[in-house]
Amino acid sequence: MKDQLRVTVIGASGYTGGELLRLLSLHPQAKITQIVASSKSEGLSISTLLPNLSKTIDVPLSTLDIPAIAKEADLVFLALPHTQSLAPVAELLSHKKLVVDLSADYRLKDAQVYEQWYQTTHPNPDILKDAVYGLPEFHRAAIAKSQLVAVPGCYPTVAILQLAPFVAQDLIEPQSIIIDAKSGVSGAGRTPSQGFHFPEANEAIHAYKIATHRHLPEIEQGLNYLRSSSGKIASASPITIMFTPHLIPINRGILSTAYAKIRSGMTSSDVKDIYHRFYQDEPFIRVCPQAEAVNPRNLRGANFCDLSSTFDPRTGLIISSGAIDNLVKGAAGQAIQCMNLMVGFPETMGLTSPGLFP
């Protein structure tokens, strides 16, 4: 089939890499030509790492060899830990490949901010400038023209989507945003450690990295972009957020509860309808009738983001509930959505599966 896009997935042993493979196996126009994992797995079947893929994907595992990849792929996904994508991305670009990077390495536009939060000097600040932030709802046209897309983090995806209508329309106080997010354990990756040992993470919940999580500057960058690009906002006071992530005992999913002070003049029904009006043409945004219905359990394996907002007249706050599957709309699904845009496929191709319930 000449229409098949040849894709390679680098970093297939983790949950994000595994989810990319699962979703790509459902994509009618993408053909997985190579799967790259660590050198000790070379030649093995992907099902030795990810037994769910047994009998569905039969490409043997290779090691990271950029020239070899460049020969067999039109587009490359990188699902590597942060800092490990820095060099391979640059090399793949030099081979004129389309690149979709799922790490944090090319998300922050300002190399100094990257350095501050990731304790590493960014070696390719020029590439950083050309990279496009892969949130299609706000960067659709740029993604379509880009050679390098940096897929947003899981928390930033839902936080930006839930706050965008308020920020872009200048409806809330820019210093009043608090995001209290709750993530399933797959968000922490696949490497075992004490905190994720079943008997310690089960029947448990805790906050972590309060006001210091690396997704914080990414959320601020995303919201400030919306604020500055809206054209509506005279005052340049940037948005500063409070962000508290929590770990909850579920495998997949994020629920993000965001609070902000509403500007005067908004009514309860304005707030209630805001997502419906703002996102009515978006294929992957679902507006829920009430906050109780925003629940990651309705999103397992699906590329949707579910949203609902409430206004509390007693305190003058809006309360927004947003949910995604952190591995799909928060990572692999969004990456494929970007791929579709980059190569001119319909944006929703291969991504319309409903979530698994229960």
Place this chain on the structure above:
Amino acid sequence: MKDQLRVTVIGASGYTGGELLRLLSLHPQAKITQIVASSKSEGLSISTLLPNLSKTIDVPLSTLDIPAIAKEADLVFLALPHTQSLAPVAELLSHKKLVVDLSADYRLKDAQVYEQWYQTTHPNPDILKDAVYGLPEFHRAAIAKSQLVAVPGCYPTVAILQLAPFVAQDLIEPQSIIIDAKSGVSGAGRTPSQGFHFPEANEAIHAYKIATHRHLPEIEQGLNYLRSSSGKIASASPITIMFTPHLIPINRGILSTAYAKIRSGMTSSDVKDIYHRFYQDEPFIRVCPQAEAVNPRNLRGANFCDLSSTFDPRTGLIISSGAIDNLVKGAAGQAIQCMNLMVGFPETMGLTSPGLFP
């Protein structure tokens, strides 16, 4: 599209009905024309009952009206509680519709056995005779020619698949089989009750209906059919099994551990290889390298059955591990596999998605 098969799902408010809809939405040749739920939901969106289906299926809910269904459907799935399918199946057959029934009502060939285990006289013993047991691995040809398929229960599916190679080849003592099965809570349906209340079912496990579960006669019927139809077995002593189901705190999935006394002459490697040899051409059977890898977590949402077997020379027992997703290969997926056979689609069409991991 003239090739589209028009299908109706009756009983859409439960987990099995929901799973049918989810899987049908992924099927390239099936078109859902009607969704039937209880009369109080008439006209509502399916997402009011199953929010995971929001924005993926937009057929409004109807009530049970057989003539209306007959007009708009080529094939009808019934996902109703046992005894409630008895009449609608007969009526749909009289309208010359293809029928796939997921209840227990047409599974047992002997009306008296049905009466004994379900405390109801079977009103249509003649239809019972024509119904085909919908386990494609053993009834492929009959399913393809049938107008009515009775989809196996979840426990019988995995139990028969895991024991078939031993029974059909007369390798085990017919009176020695013990099946110790463990099922996730979705197997108990969607109606709330004390035993399935989260704080009571979570962090818990218990056996139930020991030696009295209604799937017991179905398993025995399935194994005795294999035994008698194998042509190898002179002695007619029928198989009698011990069957103990357990409830475990997971949403989906069954793990079935079966024990049986091996006939002399088998070696460990004979046992180890048996599934590979017996099922090598089966698209939905996956043979695992060892028992530890047979785990419903690798099967969430997938139509596979994973198998492994072990021989213990100390006791002369074979130990078989089998796993399925009770809602897919144990219900809705198998139903669609039957549908594919009944209408001449490729058997695996729409059913090759890998499981969700994690």
Place this chain on the structure above:
Amino acid sequence: MKDQLRVTVIGASGYTGGELLRLLSLHPQAKITQIVASSKSEGLSISTLLPNLSKTIDVPLSTLDIPAIAKEADLVFLALPHTQSLAPVAELLSHKKLVVDLSADYRLKDAQVYEQWYQTTHPNPDILKDAVYGLPEFHRAAIAKSQLVAVPGCYPTVAILQLAPFVAQDLIEPQSIIIDAKSGVSGAGRTPSQGFHFPEANEAIHAYKIATHRHLPEIEQGLNYLRSSSGKIASASPITIMFTPHLIPINRGILSTAYAKIRSGMTSSDVKDIYHRFYQDEPFIRVCPQAEAVNPRNLRGANFCDLSSTFDPRTGLIISSGAIDNLVKGAAGQAIQCMNLMVGFPETMGLTSPGLFP
């Protein structure tokens, strides 16, 4: 033994009643003389309702007969749904019994506020005036002299304890408090319903009753009491809070994350040390070294409240993490703590068990 306090528990079939019985069975000076459940259980063993209590408590179940109870009890616990305690409490008081009520019926001092949030006219506003709010950390002396103690709700217990040092010392803006709380499912009681059915509540999280939960006025009453009674605060502007509860898939435990705007002049280390300084003599408050350690998993079955606070200089917010076992410090344990005070036992008697880990 003449020193034994004779106690009766009314409402023993629910989780709170069960927890009272479990804790009372460990109390060296309390003797359970009667256990009252619904009339259909009369004469049965408590283990038919609560199998964990088998072989540890052998008092047969009785029905609600106040004169009979008054004869055999010095002190009575009521663990009934709200509105159902209204009459029995009054009657027990008229029999000169000590009463510890775990419902919401005598918590709110203002009968009109009760009416507004519970849609019922309060029949005994005079008793309401005499009832003492059973949070020993702030009402110790009054509890000791009281005949009727209204045990706080689970959310108010942790919310008031975590915010008290800030409110009593006037360190935060009174209109800036946001409480984002997460509760295990036992908090919703023992009656099965769709939302608490295992496959729906498992692998799930959602917000509910945003800004409308009945514990909201109770938290505001508690904090405003601290504010007005501190003597430090000139301005009378009362505290108004935003309160969002969430349901999480654990059996027991609440984690409450509270946010508030700090008044100028506080430093990070002031905030870090605040609980240590404020609560140093409290036997049931544990100050954790960091927010990550505040986790209900460390509190299963224990009467402690774990606390930690953080200051974020970027936003000027304090972030407080508080955790309790909702059935112990949030209900039955606190009730026994009040009992100890009311009858002159050491406050911690029978309540010093560590939590179960894991």
Place this chain on the structure above:
Amino acid sequence: MKDQLRVTVIGASGYTGGELLRLLSLHPQAKITQIVASSKSEGLSISTLLPNLSKTIDVPLSTLDIPAIAKEADLVFLALPHTQSLAPVAELLSHKKLVVDLSADYRLKDAQVYEQWYQTTHPNPDILKDAVYGLPEFHRAAIAKSQLVAVPGCYPTVAILQLAPFVAQDLIEPQSIIIDAKSGVSGAGRTPSQGFHFPEANEAIHAYKIATHRHLPEIEQGLNYLRSSSGKIASASPITIMFTPHLIPINRGILSTAYAKIRSGMTSSDVKDIYHRFYQDEPFIRVCPQAEAVNPRNLRGANFCDLSSTFDPRTGLIISSGAIDNLVKGAAGQAIQCMNLMVGFPETMGLTSPGLFP
């Protein structure tokens, strides 16, 4: 208090050590004088390893120094991985200390069997001979006179208790026993690894070490002891069992389902009553009205073993359901029960707490 028994716990960083400390803190006559963990924790508070113990136990952590321990302890518990207890036990005995070892090192009476299953030559076969197997229900008198007690493994505890009445009274075929056991993840210890990483162990179940688990020879030794010591059994054919453990996604608890061929002459009601008759005076055995009620959820933190048995006339099998908390009756609780016997305290002292429900 001169009556206080001075005890030391060696190996306090794991779940079993932690559970010993929790239970000892509730024991009225035991005083923890030393807690031994790894050298890197020396001087730290136990709550740095086990935060649930914060504010309940304040003995600082020491390192393993036998002479120092001997000075301050009357009795020493060892909760170390197998093979690591071999030397310290011998040394402590030479200091005339009472020793309760929770490892497998002194459980198997035959040094060659130990060597075969643990791949280590046993250095102290003479001590092995004097060690008493710490299952009080069958070795009460010997434990009371012993200086060294080897606490049974978790699976053997429940397996021996559930099969004992049948074996000791020669009611079942000695070669027919199959034990299908299901354990929570705490049974695997506290060291993180891939298989116990939350997203891999959650929503999952699998068999492991089929017919090769190290508890197998321990169960056979225990049952054969009962068989040979019953005096009723002429034939000396020893018991050989099939044992299949499974891992299930709960923190604590084992459910063991055992099957065996009944000898002729037994009736359903004989089987139904067997535990009641056999164990009527045992303080820690609870007979449940039916198998459905045997559930580790009723035993969290409690030292009971819950039992029920069923006879299936169709197959001639008895099916026994047994449940314990693997960390209590399966480890730390049983160890304290042995301690009580060794020093002459009432056997149930400190061990009568009901389980936590839910």
